Amino acid sequence: MRTEAIDPPGINWQRVSPKYVTVRLVQWAIGNLVTVIVLTLPLISVLLGWWRWPPLWLAITVPAVTLVLAIWRLLLIPRQVRAIGYAERDDDLLIRGGIFFQRTMTVPYGRMQYVDIGVGPVERGLGLCTLKLHTASPGTNATIPGLPAAEGARLREQLAARGEARLAGL
Amino acid sequence: MTANVPEAGAPTAVPVAPDGEWLRVHPASPFVRGWVALAAIGFFFGRDFFERLLQGRPLFEEDFAGRAPWLVAGGGIVLVVTVLGFILTWYFTKYQVAEGYVRVNSGFLFRQQRQARLDRVQAIDIVQPLLARIFGLAELKFEVADAGESAVKLAYLRMDDARQLRATILARAAGVVPDPARPQEAAPEAPEYPVLSVPPSRLIGSLLLSEQSFFVVVGGIASVILSVVTDNRGFFFYLIPAVLGLAASYWGSFNKGYNFTAAISPDGIRLRYGLLDTQAQTLPPGRVQALKVAQSPLWRIFGWYRIQVNVAGYGAVGSNGETASRTTLLPVGKLPDVMSMLALVLPDPGTPEPGRIFAAGISGLDSDGGFVTTPHRGRFLAPLGWRRNGFATTDTALLLRSGRWWRELVVVPHQRTQSMALHQGPLARRFGVADLVLHTTAGPVSPRLTQAGLDEARALFDAQSARARLARKRQTSEHWLATVVPAPVVEPAPVVEPVETPVVESVETSAPQQTPQQEGPQRG
Numbered sequence: 001m002r003t004e005a006i007d008p009p010g011i012n013w014q015r016v017s018p019k020y021v022t023v024r025l026v027q028w029a030i031g032n033l034v035t036v037i038v039l040t041l042p043l044i045s046v047l048l049g050w051w052r053w054p055p056l057w058l059a060i061t062v063p064a065v066t067l068v069l070a071i072w073r074l075l076l077i078p079r080q081v082r083a084i085g086y087a088e089r090d091d092d093l094l095i096r097g098g099i100f101f102q103r104t105m106t107v108p109y110g111r112m113q114y115v116d117i118g119v120g121p122v123e124r125g126l127g128l129c130t131l132k133l134h135t136a137s138p139g140t141n142a143t144i145p146g147l148p149a150a151e152g153a154r155l156r157e158q159l160a161a162r163g164e165a166r167l168a169g170l
Numbered sequence: 171m172t173a174n175v176p177e178a179g180a181p182t183a184v185p186v187a188p189d190g191e192w193l194r195v196h197p198a199s200p201f202v203r204g205w206v207a208l209a210a211i212g213f214f215f216g217r218d219f220f221e222r223l224l225q226g227r228p229l230f231e232e233d234f235a236g237r238a239p240w241l242v243a244g245g246g247i248v249l250v251v252t253v254l255g256f257i258l259t260w261y262f263t264k265y266q267v268a269e270g271y272v273r274v275n276s277g278f279l280f281r282q283q284r285q286a287r288l289d290r291v292q293a294i295d296i297v298q299p300l301l302a303r304i305f306g307l308a309e310l311k312f313e314v315a316d317a318g319e320s321a322v323k324l325a326y327l328r329m330d331d332a333r334q335l336r337a338t339i340l341a342r343a344a345g346v347v348p349d350p351a352r353p354q355e356a357a358p359e360a361p362e363y364p365v366l367s368v369p370p371s372r373l374i375g376s377l378l379l380s381e382q383s384f385f386v387v388v389g390g391i392a393s394v395i396l397s398v399v400t401d402n403r404g405f406f407f408y409l410i411p412a413v414l415g416l417a418a419s420y421w422g423s424f425n426k427g428y429n430f431t432a433a434i435s436p437d438g439i440r441l442r443y444g445l446l447d448t449q450a451q452t453l454p455p456g457r458v459q460a461l462k463v464a465q466s467p468l469w470r471i472f473g474w475y476r477i478q479v480n481v482a483g484y485g486a487v488g489s490n491g492e493t494a495s496r497t498t499l500l501p502v503g504k505l506p507d508v509m510s511m512l513a514l515v516l517p518d519p520g521t522p523e524p525g526r527i528f529a530a531g532i533s534g535l536d537s538d539g540g541f542v543t544t545p546h547r548g549r550f551l552a553p554l555g556w557r558r559n560g561f562a563t564t565d566t567a568l569l570l571r572s573g574r575w576w577r578e579l580v581v582v583p584h585q586r587t588q589s590m591a592l593h594q595g596p597l598a599r600r601f602g603v604a605d606l607v608l609h610t611t612a613g614p615v616s617p618r619l620t621q622a623g624l625d626e627a628r629a630l631f632d633a634q635s636a637r638a639r640l641a642r643k644r645q646t647s648e649h650w651l652a653t654v655v656p657a658p659v660v661e662p663a664p665v666v667e668p669v670e671t672p673v674v675e676s677v678e679t680s681a682p683q684q685t686p687q688q689e690g691p692q693r694g
Contacts, residue, residue, distance in 0.1 A: 005624065006592045006604050008632055091639050102599075105591035106635055110642055136315060136482060137588040139609035139616070166642075 007096060007104050013085030019126045020084075020146025024077045026122045032070035039063040086144050091166065093133070093159065095142055107142050110166035111135045115156050119149075131155060192264040192275075199326035200256035202302050207252055215245040265324055267338055272312060274322050286321040288343040290314045292457050292483035295496070296332050296450040303448060308332040312339065313483025315611065321483070333359060336452065340437040343454065360435040365514065366507045368430040368500075372474070376502035377423055379468040386416060426495040427502075432511065439514050441499070451496060457481055458515045459586045460608075461499065462615040463508055463532055463579040470577075475508045475532070476501060479515070480613025487614045497614050508532065516583065520565030527562055531569045531579040534558075541571055545623040548603040552621055559620050561606075561630060566641070568608070568634060570619050580617045582608055584634075585641035592631050594624075606630060 007013075043059040045051040079099055087094040092108040116132040123129060129152040133142040147155065201208065262278040273285040295311040302308060307326035314321040327335065337359040377383070393409060396402075428445035438454035459480040469475070477500040487493045500511050512519075512528055521527055530539025535557045537543065543560035544552060552559055554574040562569045568587075570580040587608055594604040604627040608617040622630070 005599065006594045006628065008628060092635060101593070101595045103591050103593050104631075105589060106631070107589040108635070108638065108642070110639075111588050135588040135609065136611050137609035138486070138612050139607070140589045142589065 006102055008094070011087045011089075011094060013087050013094075013096065016081065016084045016086075016144065016146035017126075017128055017148050018081070020128060021078055021081050022126060023120070023122050023128065023146060024081060025074075028070070028074055028077060032066075032073065036063055036067050036070055039066050081146065084145065088155075088158065093142075095144060105140075105142055107133050107135060107140060108166070109159065109162040112159060112163040115159050115163075117152055117156055128152075133159070192266045194260065194264055195324055196307055196326050196328055196331075197260055198305060199302075199307060200260050202299075202305060202307060202326055204252070204256055205301060208249075211245070211248055211252065215241065265322070267335070267342070270342065272322050272339060274324065284322065286312060286314050288339055289345075291339065291343045291454060293454070293481050294336050294339060294452045296329075296336060298329070298444075298448045300446045302326050303446075310335060313481070315482035337437075340452065340454065344437065360437045362433040362435045362440055364431060364433045365510050366432050366500075366503065368427065368502060368507075370428060372502055373424065373427050373430070375472065376469065376474055376476075377420055379466075379471070379474075381466060381468070382416070382419065384468065427498075430501055432500070432514070434514055439499075443495070443501075449495075453479075453481060455517070456583075456585075458499075458583070460610040460613065460615040460617055461512075461515055461581045463512075463581075465532070465577040467575045469502075473504055474502045475505070477503070477508060477511055478614045480610050480615045482611040484613060486612035494614070505529070505532070512581070516567055516581065518566050520567060524564075527564065527569065528579070531562065531571045531581075533577065534571070541569075542622070542626050544603060544621040545626075548598075548601045548621050548623070551597065551601055551603065556621065559622070561619050561622065563630075563633070563637070568617075568637075570608075570617050572618075572620060580615055582610060582617050583641070584637045585644070586610060587634065587638040590631060590634060592627060603627070606634075608634075 040063045042051065042054055043063060046054065046056055046059045076099065080097075083099050083102075084097045085094075086096070091110075092106045094104065094106050096102070096104045113134045113136060116134065118130045118132065119128070120130070123146075127149050128146050129149050130143060130145045131147055131152050132144075133140065135142075144155075258278045259276075262281070263274070263276045265272065265274045267273075267288075270288050271285045272288060273283065275281065275283045291312060292315050293313040295313070297309045297311060298307070299309075302325075305326075306329050308329045309323065309325035310327060310332045312322035312324075324332075324335075326332075340360070341358075389412075393406070397406065425445045425447065427443055430441070430443040433440040433442075435452075438452050438457065441449075441451040441453075443449060459482060461480075462478045463475050464478070465475050476498065478497050479499045481497065484493055484496050487497060499515070500507060503511070509525065509528065512524075519528075527539040530541060534541065539562060541560040541562045543558065544556040546556075549556040555572060558574050558577070559572045561571065567581050567583045570582070572578050572580075587610070589609045591607045591609070592604050593607060598604055598621065601621075602624045603621040604624050606619040606622060606627050608619075610617060619627070619630070
């Protein structure tokens with residue numbers, strides 16, 4: 001993986017499974033296609049002469065813009081999935097994500113309160129899981145999606161063991 | 171106030187709970203808590219009577235004799251059921267302090283048993299609503315770090331008992347082992363040394379100079395102009411609810427902030443405030459997760475500041491004003507007050523010249539006090555704030571400075587950082603800057619370093635991880651008497667007047683020419 005500008009240098013990033021693209025595609029389809037279809041309804045009504053409002057140009061523009069945005073988001077998905085990475089360091093876990101709006105987060109093992117593993121229906125079909133770390137701060141939004149189930153279980157055990165070894169108070 | 175305590179053979183008459191003994195709260199407490207219910211019953215059944223009294227009609231209708239038994243029976247049953255409920259609630263609510271835990275059992279239909287570890291205490295509050303205050307009762311709130319409801323809430327105890335229980339809990343939490351020879355003996359209440367108080371005149375001034383007042387004035391002028399232009403007086407009536415709401419809001423702030431005093435004791439920082447409802451908070455040492463010193467443009471006229479803190483048990487500031495007042499460490503104070511409070515929160519500032527650095531953080535620009543600001547290339551992203559947005563580090567804390575007009579200084583002790591993230595959007599990448607966000611527990615302070623130079627941000631990201639790791643290693647015990655940081659028990663005296671105390675420890679010797687008021691953040 002290409003090291004982005006804000007990442008600390010010399011990190012060997014672990015990638016998430018490429019199959020996670022499928023999960024994101026399903027999420028994309030549910031979110032965006034439904035919106036586009038709903039926004040297309042006025043256009044159909046206008047074309048069939050049922051409605052007099054909105055004018056034709058508006059009825060075309062709104063779903064068209066939404067569709068373009070949706071396709072833009074669709075094209076970004078593979079790159080976004082490739083941009084997700086995590087790295088286990090000696091004392092903390094690094095998580096990065098994002099292409100345009102990048103984020104690199106460090107969660108010290110001693111600060112972890114608990115670790116969640118979540119599996120959605122699509123993820124279950126693909127043998128993936130989502131790992132979520134919780135600290136005492138609600139701002140810690142540390143999620144690693146699209147992990148293979150075995151890797152997720154290994155990481156959870158690893159994090160739990162390291163967290164116990166380095167547990168600190170609040 | 172205790173003179174008014176209703177005489178009752180309460181179990182709370184025992185001055186101190188020996189370990190393991192289950193105690194009950196004061197028997198009057200359900201009535202104090204549920205007076206609204208009693209008042210409602212009284213209102214429901216007495217309304218008719220009072221209306222007749224006021225209208226001068228005969229007190230009893232002709233057919234009253236027929237209805238009277240039903241009325242009396244109905245009212246009596248409701249009253250008996252309510253009072254019985256009160257008594258049962260009281261009877262089944264018991265608490266115990268033993269073996270490092272505080273336990274509370276409550277409820278008679280749905281029983282609840284709750285226990286909280288003493289050494290996980292984040293804060294202890296003693297709250298006295300007006301009615302409880304009249305009866306000399308107080309509520310004790312024991313907070314642990316779940317940022318939700320209070321872990322343990324005991325309402326109500328006699329004021330002396332509440333203070334005694336607080337002293338016991340704090341002593342156990344600090345790691346004081348009860349004398350095995352005399353386990354019955356009460357933990358002595360830790361001595362207090364007053365640090366500062368906010369005079370009422372300053373509180374009123376701060377309310378008058380708040381942003382809210384600014385909008386009130388602007389709104390008032392706008393409505394006068396509108397009424398002149400449109401020649402319509404009618405819409406003044408629409409302002410009445412707004413005025414009532416504003417009055418309630420001002421009154422709430424005044425009632426909460428009245429007579430604010432801060433003191434230091436070996437148990438931690440003590441805050442007291444309130445006009446009708448009084449509250450006494452105790453923040454044990456090292457429980458402040460993050461701190462913010464803020465100054466609005468209007469307050470700059472008199473050099474006033476406000477300090478807010480994140481404490482794990484208090485949680486986020488929601489819609490209710492209670493959390494807002496509990497997370498306020500100083501409602502309004504001048505620079506020396508701010509420095510004293512900083513000294514209390516950060517006994518070891520981790521720098522030889524704390525006065526200069528904190529003063530630079532509060533009002534400085536550019537590289538005063540060793541702050542690293544937004545690089546010159548990023549000035550278009552923050553045309554006003556770029557000279558102020560910056561950070562400085564000491565051995566114990568990270569200081570984040572921001573805001574040219576709405577000045578802010580955020581202080582995060584290294585061992586309190588939970589996690590961190592670097593953020594960079596497309597525009598920031600274009601200018602080669604990045605934001606660093608520190609995550610702390612829920613509260614009014616959200617530390618964020620905006621638009622730091624990319625190299626500086628990355629270096630800080632690494633260095634801060636390392637510093638937080640070191641600080642965590644040094645701080646190993648939750649018992650604050652046992653921690654490496656020397657307990658304030660040894661020498662609480664210097665804090666009495668930290669503003670004028672020149673030297674507390676050797677750290678100060680390097681800057682003898684400082685003005686006294688800048689010497690706040692020392693250990694004490």
